[in-house]
Amino acid sequence: MPTINRRWVLASHPEGKPTLDTFRLEEVELADPAKHELLIQAKYFSVDPGMRSRLSGDSYAAALQPGEVIEGAMVGEVVQSNNEKFAVGDLVTGGFGWQSHTLSNGRGLAKLDANLFSGPLRATAAIGVLGIPGLTSYFGLSDIGKPKEGETVLISSAAGPVGATAGQIAKMQGCRVVGIAGSPAKCDYVTKELGFDACINYKDTDNLVDAIKAACPDGVDIYFDNVGGEMLDTAIANANERGRIIISGAVSEYNKPEPRGIRNTLQFITHRLCMEGLVVFDYFKQFRDAQAEMAGWIKDGKLIYTEDISEGIETAPAAFIGLFEGENFGRRLVKVS
């Protein structure tokens, strides 16, 4: 019996901020799985700010073309299988994008390890805290940030999935951790639940440079950036000598036809700063070990994660656009079934 796949495709390249018209929901018929194939029904997929650059420009991955399925990470269940490696009922994850069903030959598909995903580790963690955002936090902090006990770590988008995880890991390393977020509720969450030492509500301050200085009296040794532009500049202005800046995203810049960029470049020389961008797939071979370590922290209650679930595949574009308004609280996922 044919299956109807509902999927979001790119309707047209957006200029500036994406709108609902950027996306189009289609229904296509999927054939029954052929030999070695399997059919997956999505349970959840992710909406990621980093996708923005792929909607219009070229990036490390080539731009999407109109008619192509919007990308995202998916966790789902095998509903039919002619593949000996996967059985009906298996929970699987892969980068299958914004769609309800996927036919797969098994490539790029990973079965969730039942030992790992138990207790506080829900299946959705596979596309969150143990997926790309969490791994970005883990490798960005350890490999570029190289935190030392007693150092000060400043993190933007601190209530977002990357920032929240990075901050908790930095706390475990004995650092003073200061977040930046966009509402009192987020700042409360960051300090009270995630355990950051302080959190700055950037919407409630006239002078972010001074606010950072007040919250980081010993200066900033490591800045984990998800915002870019002016916020990056203010962090640079507060950086200590030999400061490290991890660039994991630039959510304030993605929608600007002419990004603001930074002005405080001379600080790189006077303070010998090092700024490095991170593509988490460069660490692919270390993923499994990192996931095991983080899973241990979660089960020990040292690392918490928050998901912001948008109900129904129809809500995906609005859920994505809302990321740029800062309306998400934790990892934003779309619940499909």
Added chain:
Amino acid sequence: MSNMKSKEVQLAARPVGEPTLSDFQIAETDVANPGAGEFLVQNLWMSVDPYMRGRMMDRESYVPPFQIGETLQGGAVGVIIESNNENFAKGDYVNSMNGWREFYVTDGQMVNKLDPSMGPIEGNLGILGMPGMTAYAGLFKVGALKDGENVFVSAASGAVGAVVCQLAKAHGCYVVGSAGSDEKCKWLEEIAGVDKAINYKTCGDLDAAVRDAFPKGIDVYFENVGGAHLQAAINYMNPHGRAALCGMIEQYNDTSPRPGPNNLIQIVGKSLKLEGFIVSNHLDIIPEFYTEMAKLISSGKMKWEQTVETGIENAPQAFLNLFSGANFGKMLVKISDDPTK
């Protein structure tokens, strides 16, 4: 007290924007007789360097700011004309940070004896001195250069840039340099041996010129200029490219930070690394630096140019020339002929 006088250059006022001659004053001080353990040096050459502009501002940086009414400091080489110190003899050549003056008395701390057989003594202010070491540290320690990579150098005919270019060529790299005159570009291509030189003042679209010069992209960018150069370099850097940020002369006279690169999102996509550095954090390179430079100089693979102003009174003008690009290669001030010759 001896009856000798030393002419010295002092900071008269903190420059705002581009420095002018009126920001400097010449003073004359009495030269003391060297006491026990001390010696008297006559400076022969002094260096003017772009980084000194930063020290003229009252701000926190890696070196403390110059004070108004005090004699400036900077690299200088001189000869000892009187000594009461058993480790330093009359006639020895020494390197110090006691530039911008004709004479000084010292107990020898922070003063290094030089080997005049390594080449012209003033080379210790350039190719064999701080600029040369900066080139080496930036290229190999910060830039982590690998043989055969693609290297872009801004201010490529300058004191640092010229050494960067030739070191990279000696390591089998494809090297493109930018400079501000046809004469400098010609020198880069014909004497220093770079693969291509870009005259950034006449090329029109620097971004397109950099793109066309790097069919295989840039692996290491050695930054001396800032602004449009950095933006263009980021645009054409390869995945895992490194930018060694050594100087940004274009911005030293700015009174407020100007808009910088706005293509930083590529830092994520291409896993780029941008790192500022100063040579004094990398002094462990010195032995390998001398070994490699001696080899390159003796085999004719390391060339250099210098522009000389004569007389301590002309040191401020020599400094100003750095910002107009009037210098070619290392900018030096010749303070005196060698009295021992």
